[in-house]
Amino acid sequence: MSHLIYSNGNSVQLPDPRWTGQRHLGEHSVKLIKEMDHLTSIIEEILRRSDCPHLTVHIETLREGGHEIACWAPEYDFGDIHANGYWSLLTIGLKLCNLVVDRYQNDPNPIIDNDLKNLLDFANIAIDVVRLLRKDSIDFAASQENTEPSLQASSLKYFVDLFGLLLSIEKEKIAPAFGQFCGFWLSPQSQYATTVFVTGLSLLSARITDGLKCIISRNQRGLVFAELVKRADVSFVTKLRNLLESPFYKTYLPIILYGRSPKTRVDIYFNRQTTWIISPINKKVLRFTENHGGPTGWKQEKIRCRLFQSHPLGKGHENKLVIYCHGGGFTMGSPESQEIFIRDWANKLDGIPILSVNYTLAPEAKFPVAIQEILDVYLSVTNEKKSPLETFLGYKPTQITLVGDSAGGNLCTSLCMVLNDIRLKDADFPIQMPNSLISFYAPFNITLLLSPSITLASCDSLLSAGLMLSCFEAYLPITDETNSHNNTESTVDNNALIRLPNLVELVKNVLKSIKDIKLFQTGQCDPWYRAEKAKLQETVEKLYKITSNPYISPLYYQDFESLASINLHLIALHFDPFLDDNVTMAKKWKGKVTLDVLDGLQHGFLNYMPFIDEGRKANELAVRRIKETFK
Structure with missing residues (x-):
């Protein structure tokens, strides 16, 4: 058995030696582990003098998860390029820690922002998700006698179970990533561009009485946008197309x-x-x-x-x-x-x-x-x-x-x-x-x-999970017509390939004429990816x-x-x-x-x-x- 030693002297027992990645960690992994240790130790001191000392549990989980990811992420790199979803999630975790440190390090009696609490909760859930993806990667590689683990999960059940979990999280927990701390992991100018996008769509989707709130309140903007992207469907995509095709x-x-x-x-x-x-x-x-x-x-x-x-x-x-x-x-x-x-x-x-x-x-x-x-x-x-x-x-x-x-x-x-x-x-x-x-x-x-990187869609504003899955729905036959697909080569339904230029132009013209401020309000029905588990599993397998x-x-x-x-x-x-x-x-x-x-x-x-x-x-x-x- 292998053990991963943490800075506070605790260790976690790992069921497979490969979970720890390389026995001698590379410079990049060591650098990020040290940075995680430094930041989390400062945060623990902040929490001890704050109104939320119980949040130290979240910080310990974040630190342990960061250590584990830094150990196994190099196994998925392409050559000497340190890039994959595991590294990305670890970096976002570090940037979240920096948010807390920058805000409260010099505050003698800090009162922790609820939005930061929600982001810490979400980070802990994300760590659980990637741990399960890592275990699947190792187990599947072992079963196939393949020495190189894959970044893609081996089974669709992980989409149904894990991505479904991320999609079902209360909007209040993910709203800060669209509101007060919109795109905090991006460069400052990218954050600004993202904020403009989120503000615009939130304004268009909010009720008229809430429109002004979306402009002046980052929290309101985040809540409206979180609700919008969690229920995005093909009609949302079509309306967004109309907006982006503006003169x-x-x-x-x-x-x-x-x-x-x-x-x-x-x-x-x-x-x-x-x-x-x-x-x-x-x-x-x-x-x-x-x-x-x-x-x-x-x-x-x-x-x-x-x-x-x-x-x-x-x-x-x-x-x-x-x-x-x-x-x-x-x-x-x-x-x-x-x-x-x-x-x-x-x-x-x-x-x-x-x-x-x-x-x-x-x-x-x-x-x-x-x-x-x-x-x-x-x-x-x-x-x-x-x-x-x-x-x-x-x-x-x-x-x-x-x-x-x-x-x-x-x-x-x-x-x-x-x-x-x-x-x-x-x-x-x-x-x-x-x-x-x-x-x-x-x-x-x-x-x-x-x-691992696909899980980023749960908090990405420009390529949110709802938008991504709705685009797939529009491009692919996800409805009951999937039952009619077969593996014969004897016939090709040419009608499925025929363009309908007149209808396309008609639809475009109708959409362009829509001026209502409620353009992006979500519908009453849940999109396909929010179906109950058994139905979603069936749809995903057909897909x-x-x-x-x-x-x-x-x-x-x-x-x-x-x-x-x-x-x-x-x-x-x-x-x-x-x-x-x-x-x-x-x-x-x-x-x-x-x-x-x-x-x-x-x-x-x-x-x-x-x-x-x-x-x-x-x-x-x-x-x-x-x-x-x-x-």
């Missing part, structure tokens, strides 16, 4: 920032290809045949893309192209809504054109409509004789880099796998693989197998059969070796719910990999990067990574 954000703000640059900003329309179709019911890409009936309803349709270019490429360099897929949880975004950073990229890429794909959004179009449209654009660019892009640029790109953020990163990665499967399925069909793939904070595992498709969850791809020619560049965030997905993808990828993990920023930072220093620095990294792919 100010997607039209006027880019003009204010960049004027009329870059010089080229034009729409290009691509025909649908009629050779390959991604099955909505199988983990396959299929050839169109008479049995499949062809692309019914697509023949007259075109896919709009928007091209950005600062100036034409010089002679000898006319072979480069960036294909960009936007983020937004598969439910939000457009080429225009991303101009806030795409224009900046185009201005700095020395004439390399960026083609931004305007794929159809959920819930109007579920999987695999978006990835099918991206495939169609890619095959038009690379395979079509004199494609619309070639006609405009004057050359056919032979050096292509795929770039995507969040859901767009998922789609770009899935596209690589679809293209590879076409190549393996039909050696005579000409496939030009992309040279490089750059992904920003993307989800690569949508199966709801829990990981797993769909989401284990590698075109939805790329970590499930079975042939990474054949993708080794593609260089992968991952840009992730220390405090992002999808961090563990990115660390795991870096380990699985067989080609060249770089993993950049940025500190102090929140999911989606590209969309507000012009306004914060850390965002601008991270954006420069993004531009540098894109340029490197063409050297």
Whole structure:
């Protein structure tokens, strides 16, 4: 048996030696353990002279949990990069300790804030959750005779039990993370940006009489927002899309920032290809045949893309192209809504054109409509004789880099796998693989197998658990229609893939016309993820059969070796719910990999990067990574 010794002389008996991580801890672990000891000892002294001496139990739990996490977190790192959900949770714990110390260290008779008490309660629950995830990781690795434990849980029951526990916590305990101490683990400027977002949505969701309170009271704002995100559903996502597609954000703000640059900003329309179709019911890409009936309803349709270019490429360099897929949880975004950073990229890429794909959004179009449209654009660019892009640029790109953020990163990665499967399925069909793939904070595992970093969604304001799960609901068939899915290849329901442009435009116009201040008030019915346990377990198990498709969850791809020619560049965030997905993808990828993990920023930072220093620095990294792919 192993023992973990604490600074006060106590020890905890550990059932498996591997629980302690490396016997000789690395410098980073030792540094954080010392910092935890220092801060918690100060807090214990504060509590002894405060009105809440009983809270020392919470602090002891926090210290012991921090020690354990610092011991085992290095086992999950990618190379020498100290980044995974365990490190993130430990860092948040340290920042919580700093909040207490900064506020009360010099107070002779401290009265502990109720919000801090609630955050300490929540931290203790989070420690219990990650301990269970760690035990599962070790037990499963041992059962599989696998020496490397996984960041993903081995069973869906952990989502139902543990994530369900985090979602069911009283809003009062988590509200301080949205209110008085909004995003306290982020950089100061990111905290401010997050506070603006939370204030705006709280104001829109509150009753008219409470609207003013949300502006002037951080506590009221936190309570309203906590209730909002705990009950978010597809209608909430659709309304949020309408807000983010406002003319100010997607039209006027880019003009204010960049004027009329870059010089080229034009729409290009691509025909649908009629050779390959991604099955909505199988983990396959299929050839169109008479049995499949062809692309019914697509023949007259075109896919709009928007091209950005600062100036034409010089002679000898006319072979480069960036294909960009936007983020937004598969439910939000457009080429225009991303101009806030795409224009900046185009201005700095020395004439390399960026083609931004305007794929159809959920819930109007579920999987695999978006990835099918991206495939169609890619095959038009690379395979079509004199494609619309070639006609405009004057050359056919032979050096292509795929770039995507969040859901767009998922789609770009899935596209690589679809293209590879076409190549393996039909050696005579000409496939030009992309040279490089750059992904920003993307989800690569949508199966709801829990990981430490995903638990961050329980207190993340921009990517809250409710918003994340509602986006999945919009993109995937989570309702009773999951019963109709099967594993046969004989039929493809083309109606499931047909875009409904008139209906989409109608819905957009209706939503844009909504001016009511109660725009974001939650509905009366609980969303699917708040169902009673047995029903939730049933839904999650049905969902797993769909989401284990590698075109939805790329970590499930079975042939990474054949993708080794593609260089992968991952840009992730220390405090992002999808961090563990990115660390795991870096380990699985067989080609060249770089993993950049940025500190102090929140999911989606590209969309507000012009306004914060850390965002601008991270954006420069993004531009540098894109340029490197063409050297």
